[in-house]
Amino acid sequence: MWRFLKVGGRSHFPLSCALRIRSLLHLPRSFSCVCVVVDVADGERVDTSKPGFIHPAAIVHPNAVIGQGVSIGPFCSVSSSAKLGNGCQLYPGSHVFGSTELGDNCMLMTGAIVGDDYPGCTIIGSNNRIGYHAVIGVKCQDMKYKPKDECFLEVGHNNDIREHTSIHRSSKSTDRTVIGSGNFIMGSCHIAHDCKIGNNNIFANNTLLAGHVEVEDYVHTAGATVVHQFCHLGSFAFLGGGSVVSQDVPKYMMVSGERAELRGLNLVGLTRYGFSIAEIRSLRTAYRKIFMCIDANAGSFEERLAEVEQHGNLVHVPAVRAMLQSIRNSFAEDRRGICKFRQWNVS
Numbered sequence: 001m002w003r004f005l006k007v008g009g010r011s012h013f014p015l016s017c018a019l020r021i022r023s024l025l026h027l028p029r030s031f032s033c034v035c036v037v038v039d040v041a042d043g044e045r046v047d048t049s050k051p052g053f054i055h056p057a058a059i060v061h062p063n064a065v066i067g068q069g070v071s072i073g074p075f076c077s078v079s080s081s082a083k084l085g086n087g088c089q090l091y092p093g094s095h096v097f098g099s100t101e102l103g104d105n106c107m108l109m110t111g112a113i114v115g116d117d118y119p120g121c122t123i124i125g126s127n128n129r130i131g132y133h134a135v136i137g138v139k140c141q142d143m144k145y146k147p148k149d150e151c152f153l154e155v156g157h158n159n160d161i162r163e164h165t166s167i168h169r170s171s172k173s174t175d176r177t178v179i180g181s182g183n184f185i186m187g188s189c190h191i192a193h194d195c196k197i198g199n200n201n202i203f204a205n206n207t208l209l210a211g212h213v214e215v216e217d218y219v220h221t222a223g224a225t226v227v228h229q230f231c232h233l234g235s236f237a238f239l240g241g242g243s244v245v246s247q248d249v250p251k252y253m254m255v256s257g258e259r260a261e262l263r264g265l266n267l268v269g270l271t272r273y274g275f276s277i278a279e280i281r282s283l284r285t286a287y288r289k290i291f292m293c294i295d296a297n298a299g300s301f302e303e304r305l306a307e308v309e310q311h312g313n314l315v316h317v318p319a320v321r322a323m324l325q326s327i328r329n330s331f332a333e334d335r336r337g338i339c340k341f342r343q344w345n346v347s
Contacts (some may be wrong), residue, residue: 001158003281003327005151008171008186012048012136014110014293016254018045019119020070022154025093026266027098027126034286035121038039038040040261041207043132044267047259049187050069052070053070053072054072054224055071055072055073055074055076055092055230056074057074057075058072058074058075058076058077058078058295059076059077059078060072060076060077060078061078061080061082062080063078063080063081063154063289064079064081064083064084064318065076065082065084066084066235067084067085067086067087067088068086068087068090068103069086069214070084070086070087070088070090070207071082071088071089072090073090073091073092073093073094074092074093074171075092075093076090076091076093076094076096077095077096077097078090078096079096079097079098079099079100079117080116081098081099081102081104082096082097082098082100082101083100083102084096084102084107085101085102085104085106085126086087086104086105087104087105087256088102088104088105088106088107088108088109088167088203089108089173089286090108091107091109091110091112092110093110093111094108094109094110094111094112094113094114095113095114096108096114097110097113097114097115097116097162098115098116098117098118098121098122098137099115099120099121099122099138099284100114100115100122100123100124101121101122101123101124101184101192102124103115103124103125103126103127103128104126104127104130105126105127105143106124106126106127106129106130107128107129107130108130108246109129109130109131109134109163110132110133111132111133111134112130112131112132112133112134112135112136112280113134113135113136113258114130114136114137114155115137115138116137116138116139117205118139118150118151118169119148119149119150120149120150120169120173121152121153121170122136122137122152122153123153123154123155123157124137124155125155125156125158125159125181125232126157127157127158128155128159128160128161128288129159129160129161129308130156130161131160131162131163131165131187132162132163132171133163133164134161134162134163134165134166134167135165135166135167136155136161136165136166137165137166137168137169138166138168138169139151139169139195140168140169140170140177140192140193140211141168141170141192141193142171142192142193142211144171144172145171145172145193145218148212149173150173150304151170151172152169152170152171152176152177153167153169153170153176153177153178154175154176154177154178154179155166155167155178155179156179156180156181156183156199157181157182158181158182158184159168159179159181159182159183159184159185160183160184160185161183161185162185162186162187162189162241163187163188164187164188164252165185165186165187165188165189165190165191166189166190166211167179167185167191168192168193169192169193170193170194171193171194172194174324175301176194176198177193177194177195177196178195178197179195179328180198180200180201180217181198181199181200181209182199182344183197183200183264184198184202184203184250185196185200185201185203185207185287186202186203186205186207187205187206188205188206189203189205189206189207189208189209190208190209191208191209191213192209192210192211192212192229193212194211194212195211195212195213195214195215196213196214196215197209197215197218198215198216198217198235199217199218199221199226200217200218201215201217201218201219201220202219203219203220203221203225204220204221204223204225204320205223206223206224206225207221207222207224207226207227208227209223209226209227210226210227210229210230210231211229211230212229213229213230213232213278214231214232214233215226215232215294216234216235216251217235217236218235218236218269218273219233219234219235219236219237219239219264219302220237220238220239220269220322221238221239222238222239222240222241222242222243223241223242224241224269225239225241225243225245226240226243226244226245226338227238227245228244228245228247230335230336231245231246231247231248231336232248232252232329232330232335233245233248233249233251233338234248234249234251234323234326235252235267235322236251236266236269236270237249237250237251237252237254237255237264237271237301238253238254238255238257238258238268238269239254239255239256239260240254240255240257240263242256243255243257243258243260244256244257244258244259244260245260245317245339246259246260246339247330247336247337247338247339247340247341248258248330248335248336248337248338248339249328249338250323250327250338251322251323251326252265252266252269252270252283252289252322252323253265253266253323254266254299255339258261259340260339261340261341261342262291262310262338262339262340262341262342263347264286264322265280265283265284265285265340266279270283277315277318279317279319281318282314282317282319283317283319283320283323285314286308286311286314286320286323286324288306289304289307289308289311290304290308290327291341291342292342297334302305303330305324308320308324309324321345
């Protein structure tokens with residue numbers, strides 16, 4: 001049985017084998033492997049932790065930069081401008097295209113595609129897992145994009161991106177699609193061009209984010225959630241399953257519905273993430289004064305919000321101030337306002 005190990009020189013496996021693999025994968029003549037043959041007895045286990053394990057059916061351009069301990073399975077391809085950090089693993093049939101950089105210990109499952117041959121680059125941090133048939137860092141689906149423009153995607157560290165997820169590059173050279181660190185992005189999610197995703201978020205299956213959506217930290221979406229372009233999702237918010245979110249969701253709040261409406265605070269999430277009882281009590285008081293006031297003389301929404309902003313006890317709580325600022329920011333000129341909330345009538 002034969003195994004191939006990549007080395008720093010330009011030794012090639014037999015020409016007939018190279019041509020056959022090129023033919024199978026429909027690759028250009030300029031795409032070649034750099035490897036040396038090592039004889040391994042049948043039944044003997046190959047230590048892929050050693051520098052540069054490459055399967056003979058993998059196509060790795062000689063100009064690609066490959067770190068130590070990289071494992072590349074059969075029918076993978078790595079482009080000339082790619083950089084693979086130490087300990088990366090490419091499972092069979094995964095591909096790294098264009099100007100793409102993988103940090104240390106990244107894992108591409110079978111069928112995963114990272115990067116594109118368009119101008120610009122895709123930068124993936126360390127310890128990221130990219131699931132089966134996920135497509136990361138390809139051209140955006142925006143009619144404004146011009147093929148000659150540079151486009152970019154930047155991904156942080158320790159993200160779990162599951163099967164069939166798609167994440168697109170930016171739509172213009174002056175912007176970036178950005179994914180933070182520690183996110184859990186479940187199967188069949190979509191993150192469109194120019195989105196800004198923070199840290200430690202959980203997107204359940206089939207969560208769809210349109211272009212220019214901004215998500216802060218610790219946001220949790222349930223399955224089949226759809227978010228309109230240019231919306232903002234505040235930290236610790238929760239979006240119920242099947243919701244269509246067309247306006248901002250302020251910090252700490254919960255929305256649900258076919259046209260999402262505010263349903264109160266995300267009390268489960270706040271408790272789970274260590275907010276104190278006093279903080280949660282203050283947030284509930286502020287929320288009720290703004291959104292659930294049943295006093296007929298309470299005034300308009302703007303007046304109620306201003307009243308809470310001047311409330312002596314509430315305004316000194318950092319979490320309350322953050323929630324109030326999040327609400328205020330949603331009414332800026334370039335923002336979409338907040339999701340609708342139920343009007344409480346006195347009867």
